[in-house]
Amino acid sequence: NAIPDISLNDGNTIPQLGFGVYQIDPKDTVAAVRKALEVGYRHIDTAEMYGNEAEVGRAIRESGVDRDEVFVTSKLNNGFHRPDDARKAFESTLAALRMDHVDLFLIHWPLPTLYDGDFVATWKTLEEFRRDGRARSIGVSNFQVAHLERLAAEADTVPAVNQVEVHPYFGNEEVRAYGRAHGIPTEAWSPIAQGKVLGDPTVVDVAEQVGRTPAQVVLRWHVQRGDIVFPKSTTPERIEENFRIFDFELDDTAMERITGLDRGEAGRQGPNPDTFD
Ligand code: NAD
Numbered sequence: 006n007a008i009p010d011i012s013l014n015d016g017n018t019i020p021q022l023g024f025g026v027y028q029i030d031p032k033d034t035v036a037a038v039r040k041a042l043e044v045g046y047r048h049i050d051t052a053e054m055y056g057n058e059a060e061v062g063r064a065i066r067e068s069g070v071d072r073d074e075v076f077v078t079s080k081l082n083n084g085f086h087r088p089d090d091a092r093k094a095f096e097s098t099l100a101a102l103r104m105d106h107v108d109l110f111l112i113h114w115p116l117p118t119l120y121d122g123d124f125v126a127t128w129k130t131l132e133e134f135r136r137d138g139r140a141r142s143i144g145v146s147n148f149q150v151a152h153l154e155r156l157a158a159e160a161d162t163v164p165a166v167n168q169v170e171v172h173p174y175f176g177n178e179e180v181r182a183y184g185r186a187h188g189i190p191t192e193a194w195s196p197i198a199q200g201k202v203l204g205d206p207t208v209v210d211v212a213e214q215v216g217r218t219p220a221q222v223v224l225r226w227h228v229q230r231g232d233i234v235f236p237k238s239t240t241p242e243r244i245e246e247n248f249r250i251f252d253f254e255l256d257d258t259a260m261e262r263i264t265g266l267d268r269g270e271a272g273r274q275g276p277n278p279d280t281f282d
Contacts, residue, residue, distance in 0.1 A: 011233055024046040077102065086127040095139070114278060125159045144168065173266040197236060208263065
């Protein structure tokens with residue numbers, strides 16, 4: 006049940022399975038992250054916006070697991086895209102985590118109307134954080150193809166990852182294909198659509214066929230597509246269940262049946278990055 010590492014375009018690696026902490030109340034975060042680390046997760050996905058970076062840092066410190074064995078991602082809060090604001094926000098992130106570096110730092114949303122939509126200047130500020138070692142890798146989140154093309158044209162470095170909404174109801178294939186073609190692994194957020202795909206008859210049927218749970222089957226579908234996932238849960242049994250996805254396989258038919266659930270834009274659960282500001 007070992008977790009594979011995915012190679013990033015900057016020479017670093019990231020565990021393909023992690024633990025997400027969006028919408029985990031700060032008062033529940035230490036217990037949830039401690040449980041995840043006990044189960045074996047070594048990759049935590051947080052953000053300044055989630056309001057629980059301090060608790061993530063505390064959970065890691067109190068766990069007895071070495072800081073260097075855990076891959077920690079955080080994200081630049083929306084509204085802090087101007088270079089000086091980004092520098093301050095990044096310092097707040099490190100202070101809250103009580104860490105001298107993060108493994109990955111992302112622009113959370115492109116925000117096309119904020120600060121004249123100049124996320125390229127924001128990206129160049131993240132490049133500073135990588136150069137000074139406080140962010141081992143830097144990447145983006147919720148970037149559409151047009152946003153990635155603009156970075157490719159105007160910046161010197163390519164994002165290490167693009168973290169976007171992906172699940173069986175929203176395959177996000179165009180963005181994933183751009184990433185594959187340009188060495189940018191996709192991180193699939195809301196991988197089980199916040200639970201909404203788990204009652205789908207096709208998912209339930211595949212789960213029965215392979216003798217696994219719907220959540221395991223959907224997470225397995227993601228990893229066989231090569232994406233990075235970090236399901237969220239505060240329930241200890243589910244935290245364990247979501248971790249046990251590397252000791253079985255889906256055959257091509259099962260993969261195709263799940264891929265076939267894609268509803269295109271109608272399947273999106275979160276905001277559209279082109280208009281979200
Ligand atoms: P998710 O798809 O991981 O679903 C989580 C929910 O599904 C839980 O609250 C629980 O209700 C249910 N669930 C979890 N495991 C289950 C199981 N085994 N059986 C039954 N139900 C189960 O949703 P998410 O939290 O939105 O996404 C995961 C992570 O992605 C987040 O925690 C966060 O780290 C990241 N994320 C990033 C962005 C972004 O803009 N970059 C946006 C959303 C989420």
